[in-house]
Amino acid sequence: MNYLEFEKxxxxxxxxxxxxxxxxxxxxxxxxxxxxxxxxxxxxxxxxDLYKDLSPWRKCQVARHPDRPHCKDYIDALFSEYTPLAGDRNFADDHAVMGGLARLDDRPVMVIGHEKGHDTKTRIERNFGMARPEGYRKAIRLMDMADRFGLPVVTLVDTPGAYPGKGAEERGQSEAIARSTEKCLQIGVPLVSVIIGEGGSGGAVAFATANRVAMLEHSVYSVISPEGCASILWKDSEKMREAAEALRLTAQDLAKLGVADRIIKEPLGGAQRDREAAIASVGAALGDMLKELDGKSAKALVKDRRQKYLDLGQKGLAA
Structure with missing residues (x-):
């Protein structure tokens, strides 16, 4: 087992x-x-005792733990008849984003998620879960397909953020993220999302602008990483602990603010200590969220989703 610094x-x-x-x-x-x-x-x-009251920074460390189940692990365990769909039909296939047709509890769905990889080779192949524009355009294509055939969309979010490289910027990274977020708001089918690890910046929002958003107990979701925030505000990335406190990026804070609709309890010590139990909990939450949306018309689903995000500022001020 890999141990975090505070677990020594x-x-x-x-x-x-x-x-x-x-x-x-x-x-x-x-x-x-x-x-x-x-x-x-x-x-x-x-x-x-260690996990009784984790600080926001320690939660960031747990969310990034290399042994946590990743998107591929959830798809392999929870979804049957998974048929991967590749490419954005424009430039290339982005391996940081995986998705395709599948069944969840025998219900046909479209599943899309960020995949970080589990060892050096796959992490490089998956670009550590940092998607390029073609990854977001692939997600748009899959959401369009799901909308056309009336399939619910399930997204599994685990990314430090969208890839900031030169090539990605040249191919329209910000536009691709904006279009993916827009597509999330447009589709007339149920859209549910789970933050399974890191939900970083617009790269996460582009998948998680959903009717229902769940977060694993020790996952994080923020506009920027604590290190990035510290570098900008204090010109010192070592102040990431203070930044993590200020960002209110934990599942518990975000549930109070109305960003997260539910918190999925993790096994004691984090999802990495009992992967099967964590995956089963996510599967149960996905089933419950989809049931909540059953019977709603396309118009009602779009309205529900838009209103959720229009209301966020008011809830944040009240909190």
Whole structure:
């Protein structure tokens, strides 16, 4: 397991417990079962204390944990008959964005999401989940298709933000993000979104302008990363802790502000400690959100979505 910086004391205790169990299995006649159990209990108590009241910066670290389930993991586990659709029919296929036709609980849907990759090779291939213009144009194409055939759209958001490279800017990055956000507001089918890790900047908004937005308990959603915010405001990226506090980027803050409609509880220690349970919780939330929108006309869905975002400023001021 990969441990975060604030989990280092926990790593030492769990490591010692594993060493004792390995020693017992080696057959050297040492009875260390009770000592290992005591360490396990101590580790469980420490894990509970560490995650009882995480600071916004620590939540950012958990949201970025390399072992958290990513978009592909959710699609593989929750969706059947997944048929990937590639390309924007204009420039290229962006591997940072995956999407296609699938079934969720035997219900046909269009699923779209950011994929970060799980090792060095796939992270480079997926550009660490940072989409280029062709990725957003692919998403627009898939949302258009879903609208044409009356399929609900499910989006899974996990990106540090849209790719800021020279080529992306030359191909109209900001325009592509704006068009994708506009398309989210236009389609006459249910659109539900889950922030499964990082929801960074317009790159996330372009997928998450939905009728219902859910966030995993330790996910974050913000106009800019804490490091970027600190660099702009204080000219010092090391002030990311203060920036994370000021941005109000946690699921708990955003639920109060009305940006997130529900918070999906994670296993103790984060989704990375029990991937199957976390994925199952997301699946249940997706099913519930789609049921809430069942029976609504295309006109009502568009109105509901637009009104949700027109009301956000008022809710924010009230909070």
């Amino acid at each position: 004391p926990l790593a030492e205790i769990e490591g010692k417990a594993e060493e004792l169990r390995a020693l017992a299995k080696s057959g050297e006649g040492m009875d260390v079962g009770k000592e290992a159990e005591a360490l396990d209990k101590k580790a469980a108590d420490m894990l509970r």
